[in-house]
Amino acid sequence: KQEVTQIPAALSVPEGENLVLNCSFTDSAIYNLQWFRQDPGKGLTSLLLIQSSQREQTSGRLNASLDKSSGRSTLYIAASQPGDSATYLCAVRQSTGGGADGLTFGKGTHLIIQP
Amino acid sequence: DTGVSQNPRHKITKRGQNVTFRCDPISEHNRLYWYRQTLGQGPEFLTYFQNEAQLEKSRLLSDRFSAERPKGSFSTLEIQRTEQGDSAMYLCASSPRTSGAFSYEQYFGPGTRLTVT
16 A cells, blocks of 8 residues: 655744755555645645656746655755745555555645744 | 636534535546545545546445536535544545546645534
8 A cells, every 4th residue: 555754744944945845655656746735724736746757847946856766756945935834745646556546645744934 | 717616615514414515627627536634634535537437436435425426527525424533624636637657737626624513
């Protein structure tokens, strides 16, 4: 059974710092990995999608990398801003086993950017 | 395109009552997914549809849970005889049809928060 782990569970940094969020998964047989942002009491906003054949994706101040063989992904946030405060979730789409198209999520990293 | 919408946004019900949630996906998205999220956890996959066909339902939490997508457009998730443990956020997502190993992003709605008293 696929398990997704996100470290750290919580992070608080001053505004302007660069930071890295980590995601690991136990089964490397994935089609893709997706990073989301979730604000309190809200739904999920997709940030980046990395196909299994790709190594990284970039969008603005965000860069996500994928090392499928080692079961790891990182989300790099440059020049953090208070508006980046949210919970960041990592999810994988399995290529084997049951559940076909459903995503398996980690518990998230709760990020606070101090003004 | 207004994105994925869900109704109601909040639902409070008494234990033992039935509840139904609605999800309207992004137009022309073939795939529609349901997830449940409890406090402090990531979303948990429940079921999904391709058009009107329900392709995976083994992850539904019990036989009290059922979902439909009768015309391949909107979907409903019903919980019968609700229990306090059903209190959670129920999230819907949609995506275009995948093509083998290539996948599109799943786009999520705002969720329906269920409270069972």
